[in-house]
Amino acid sequence: MTTVDFSNWTCPVPLRDTPNVVMGHGGGGAMSAELVEQIFLPAFGGSVADLADSAVVTAGGARLAFSTDSYVVKPMFFPGGSIGDLAVNGTVNDLAMSGATPLYLSSAFILQEGTDLAVVGRIAQAMGLAAAAASVRLVTGDTKVVDSASGDGVFVTTAGIGLVPPGVEIGPRRARPGDVVLVSGDIGVHGVAVMSCREGLSFGTSVLSDTAPLAGLVAAMLAAGEVHVLRDPTRGGVAASLNEIARAAGVGVSLVERDLPVPPAVRDACSLLGLDPLQVANEGKLIAIVPPSAAPAVLDAMRAHPLGAGAQVIGTCVAEHPGMVVAQTALGGNRVISLPIGEQLPRIC
Amino acid sequence: MKYLDEFSDPVLARRLLDQIHAATTRPWAMMEVCGGQTHSIIRHGIDQLLPDGIEMIHGPGCPVCVTPLEMIDRALAIAATPGVIFCSFGDMLRVPGSGRDLFTVKSAGADVRVVYSPLDALTIARDNPDREVVFFGIGFETTAPANAMTVYQARRLGVRNFSLLVSHVLVPPAIAAIMEAPNCRVQAFLAAGHVCSVMGTSLYPALAERYRVPIVVTGFEPLDILEGIRQTVVQLESGTHEVTNAYPRAVPPEGNVPARLMLEDVFEVTDRTWRGIGMIPASGWRLSARYRSFDAEERFAVGEIHTDESPLCRAGEVLQGHIKPHECSAFGKECTPRNPLGATMVSSEGACAAYYAYRRLDLVEVGA
Numbered sequence: 001m002t003t004v005d006f007s008n009w010t011c012p013v014p015l016r017d018t019p020n021v022v023m024g025h026g027g028g029g030a031m032s033a034e035l036v037e038q039i040f041l042p043a044f045g046g047s048v049a050d051l052a053d054s055a056v057v058t059a060g061g062a063r064l065a066f067s068t069d070s071y072v073v074k075p076m077f078f079p080g081g082s083i084g085d086l087a088v089n090g091t092v093n094d095l096a097m098s099g100a101t102p103l104y105l106s107s108a109f110i111l112q113e114g115t116d117l118a119v120v121g122r123i124a125q126a127m128g129l130a131a132a133a134a135s136v137r138l139v140t141g142d143t144k145v146v147d148s149a150s151g152d153g154v155f156v157t158t159a160g161i162g163l164v165p166p167g168v169e170i171g172p173r174r175a176r177p178g179d180v181v182l183v184s185g186d187i188g189v190h191g192v193a194v195m196s197c198r199e200g201l202s203f204g205t206s207v208l209s210d211t212a213p214l215a216g217l218v219a220a221m222l223a224a225g226e227v228h229v230l231r232d233p234t235r236g237g238v239a240a241s242l243n244e245i246a247r248a249a250g251v252g253v254s255l256v257e258r259d260l261p262v263p264p265a266v267r268d269a270c271s272l273l274g275l276d277p278l279q280v281a282n283e284g285k286l287i288a289i290v291p292p293s294a295a296p297a298v299l300d301a302m303r304a305h306p307l308g309a310g311a312q313v314i315g316t317c318v319a320e321h322p323g324m325v326v327a328q329t330a331l332g333g334n335r336v337i338s339l340p341i342g343e344q345l346p347r348i349c
Numbered sequence: 350m351k352y353l354d355e356f357s358d359p360v361l362a363r364r365l366l367d368q369i370h371a372a373t374t375r376p377w378a379m380m381e382v383c384g385g386q387t388h389s390i391i392r393h394g395i396d397q398l399l400p401d402g403i404e405m406i407h408g409p410g411c412p413v414c415v416t417p418l419e420m421i422d423r424a425l426a427i428a429a430t431p432g433v434i435f436c437s438f439g440d441m442l443r444v445p446g447s448g449r450d451l452f453t454v455k456s457a458g459a460d461v462r463v464v465y466s467p468l469d470a471l472t473i474a475r476d477n478p479d480r481e482v483v484f485f486g487i488g489f490e491t492t493a494p495a496n497a498m499t500v501y502q503a504r505r506l507g508v509r510n511f512s513l514l515v516s517h518v519l520v521p522p523a524i525a526a527i528m529e530a531p532n533c534r535v536q537a538f539l540a541a542g543h544v545c546s547v548m549g550t551s552l553y554p555a556l557a558e559r560y561r562v563p564i565v566v567t568g569f570e571p572l573d574i575l576e577g578i579r580q581t582v583v584q585l586e587s588g589t590h591e592v593t594n595a596y597p598r599a600v601p602p603e604g605n606v607p608a609r610l611m612l613e614d615v616f617e618v619t620d621r622t623w624r625g626i627g628m629i630p631a632s633g634w635r636l637s638a639r640y641r642s643f644d645a646e647e648r649f650a651v652g653e654i655h656t657d658e659s660p661l662c663r664a665g666e667v668l669q670g671h672i673k674p675h676e677c678s679a680f681g682k683e684c685t686p687r688n689p690l691g692a693t694m695v696s697s698e699g700a701c702a703a704y705y706a707y708r709r710l711d712l713v714e715v716g717a
Contacts, residue, residue, distance in 0.1 A: 020453070
């Protein structure tokens with residue numbers, strides 16, 4: 001049998017062979033990573049090792065988590081939430097994944113000429129309510145308008161800062177063989193909720209987006225025991241987050257497929273579209289990697305919190321197959337869980 | 350949605366696997382025709398649980414994989430035409446033509462839209478009467494009825510700015526072509542259940558008889574596939590070559606009669622080139638004379654575009670079951686899902702993509 005060397009599987013063509021940005025560069029998978037690693041990091045002087053949901057910096061003796069994110073979701077209003085909810089909760093969660101207490105957000109709007117002001121008002125209202133629910137304040141912002149040919153409704157960018165408590169050290173490189181992998185609840189919910197009302201695809205489902213601020217859940221977990229890694233599995237889903245952790249820490253991740261909390265409506269929608277629930281976006285879930293000694297207490301703390309009631313152990317970190325995520329299938333075989341490439345593409349039949 | 354839990358039950362799967370193990374006394378090579386079955390086999394690890402002697406050969410039944418390179422190039426040429434709205438199912442957007450794909454054309458300004466039904470493309474045409482709207486109608490007998498219905502509706506409603514780029518192919522001629530190949534190792538077929546749900550099973554007994562191979566109509570969930578394999582093994586071991594139906598909940602013998610009537614009206618049989626395999630006589634459909642004015646190939650005069658495959662890519666041998674994906678020297682090196690040389694690495698149903706996505710661990714261990 002021909003053997004294949006998988007030790008250095010990277011695309012030999014930088015940014016593929018396209019001179020232009022393609023949609024896949026924004027998909028949260030391998031193409032997004034290449035864009036950051038090959039264009040932005042060399043220009044900014046950063047390193048791959050520093051990449052996390054938020055940066056932790058020191059200022060005036062305080063440790064601050066600092067993060068920014070842009071929101072371009074279509075449709076802007078979907079079952080269970082809106083672009084306004086995402087713009088607050090997404091950045092709050094990026095800060096929380098560093099163990100920080102989120103405090104202040106900025107908000108920047110790019111508005112397409114002709115957009116109904118009532119729509120802008122609904123988004124602003126949603127952001128205000130979400131900020132209050134997350135105990136953060138929107139303290140600064142900016143607005144730009146682009147002509148009707150240059151935009152697509154409303155784009156929102158938020159940045160946020162939060163305080164990291166003393167002694168909290170959370171980062172993707174801290175995963176160790178033997179660590180337990182936890183997820184805070186049902187996966188794939190947000191992605192399916194948005195897809196269910198996307199133009200041309202609308203299908204009947206009871207699924208509502210899980211968009212929610214996770215800082216309270218994180219605080220409860222940190223009070224219960226040591227946590228090595230936290231990730232907010234948004235674009236690219238659980239698959240992207242676990243692959244990034246496996247690569248950063250040089251560990252393998254071994255999942256048990258039957259333990260993955262995939263609600264029937266998500267599984268059915270994914271089956272219909274030929275998508276993998278592990279690659280579908282979440283907006284109110286976290287992945288935690290904790291030492292085995294702390295796992296029971298952290299899991300109990302998660303389950304005691306409303307946003308972690310469905311928490312599950314889904315696998316472990318292992319010394320085998322470093323950098324790769326492998327799932328044991330329900331039938332007893334195994335399969336590699338890949339980093340998504342770009343956009344998720346519904347299959348033909 | 351029913352039939353997911355019921356047909357994925359690990360306990361029942363174990364029982365079927367035990368029966369397959371008990372029935373197998375010697376090596377057998379069987380081909381699952383459909384790419385959806387390939388994907389399911391690899392994704393659920395079914396191939397790892399079968400007796401060592403049972404070899405699953407992955408067939409040419411992925412609609413994306415077998416769409417010829419020149420047809421992709423024709424699609425790219427049409428999509429790049431000013432004023433055109435080019436509509437396609439999602440997984441065609443990343444299939445490489447000659448140095449580009451539909452994503453690339455879209456990024457350069459073309460109006461390329463993912464739709465989930467060809468009827469959506471017809472709606473777009475009616476909403477944009479001053480634009481030419483083209484739908485990329487590819488696939489097997491499974492996707493053809495919806496495309497036929499769309500062209501039928503376009504003609505009935507007088508929607509003149511809609512056309513179909515047709516690249517439909519048929520399963521039975523492909524089975525014959527595989528069996529006629531000089532180095533064919535296939536001893537039995539799992540027939541594609543969704544194709545049979547449209548076309549019925551009447552075309553298969555003649556193939557089973559002519560080539561002395563069992564043909565078992567098989568579904569896509571784990572238990573469907575295991576039952577298909579079990580019935581196939583039982584036939585192989587007993588020396589019979591019947592057509593049996595392991596997917597009766599979806600496949601009546603006569604198929605979907607209204608759909609077949611629609612297909613007979615809108616399409617006519619034609620020779621088709623299959624990517625990586627070549628021309629198979631009478632193996633596809635094109636629009637019939639009554640509907641030829643909706644043929645995008647003629648409307649945009651792209652029929653003369655001809656393209657050669659990459660010499661590195663051995664997708665054709667993979668599609669015919671002559672080699673496994675990782676036996677191609679480009680697999681995982683020059684050819685990955687990020688930079689695919691052939692459609693078998695692009696499509697979510699392609700054998701190469703399935704091996705890359707789910708089987709890298711085994712291959713590492715083999716090489717270790």
